[in-house]
Amino acid sequence: MLRKRQKWSVDFTRDRAGRNISPAPLPDPVGYVETCPQVESSDMDVSLVAKQSWGVAIGPMKQLPMNLLVMYMSGNTISIFPIMVVGMMLWRPLQTFFSLGTLLDQFRGDHAIVQKIVFMVSNLLMVLVALGKCHSMGLLPTSPSDWLQFLSVREQLEVSGGGMAFT
Numbered sequence: 001m002l003r004k005r006q007k008w009s010v011d012f013t014r015d016r017a018g019r020n021i022s023p024a025p026l027p028d029p030v031g032y033v034e035t036c037p038q039v040e041s042s043d044m045d046v047s048l049v050a051k052q053s054w055g056v057a058i059g060p061m062k063q064l065p066m067n068l069l070v071m072y073m074s075g076n077t078i079s080i081f082p083i084m085v086v087g088m089m090l091w092r093p094l095q096t097f098f099s100l101g102t103l104l105d106q107f108r109g110d111h112a113i114v115q116k117i118v119f120m121v122s123n124l125l126m127v128l129v130a131l132g133k134c135h136s137m138g139l140l141p142t143s144p145s146d147w148l149q150f151l152s153v154r155e156q157l158e159v160s161g162g163g164m165a166f167t
Helices: 041-074 080-098 100-104 112-137 144-150
Strands: none
Touching (some): 041 080, 080 112, 100 112
């Protein structure tokens, strides 16, 4: 039983008379190889793990330009937004240092030691940038006047007086 053909459908397996047409085999395209070359999965896995480890190691360094821009745009005034920005800038690397044991286990391969050093130095650089911003905002006690409350009051050795009293 023949199916009813729609006007808009085209059947490439039959000619106009309704006879079956077998398609002629087409030649292979240029560069086509029937068998694909075998790539050893262990080499590919090692390179993928190394690439992923470098991505994790350089991740904090990639965030540094954006954080510097946000620090610049937030200004040096002491208000809620700059303090929140500095707080997050300090908290994220410190949180990373607290969970350092699990993060350093991710680095594998030939360059694992270098990757760990790059990761820790880039996080330390983020902390230093945040501390520099705290210093520019005046939140760090770096001047001698910040420590006056801890100095003892000088004892007076002499008292001088004189002049006339007006009544």
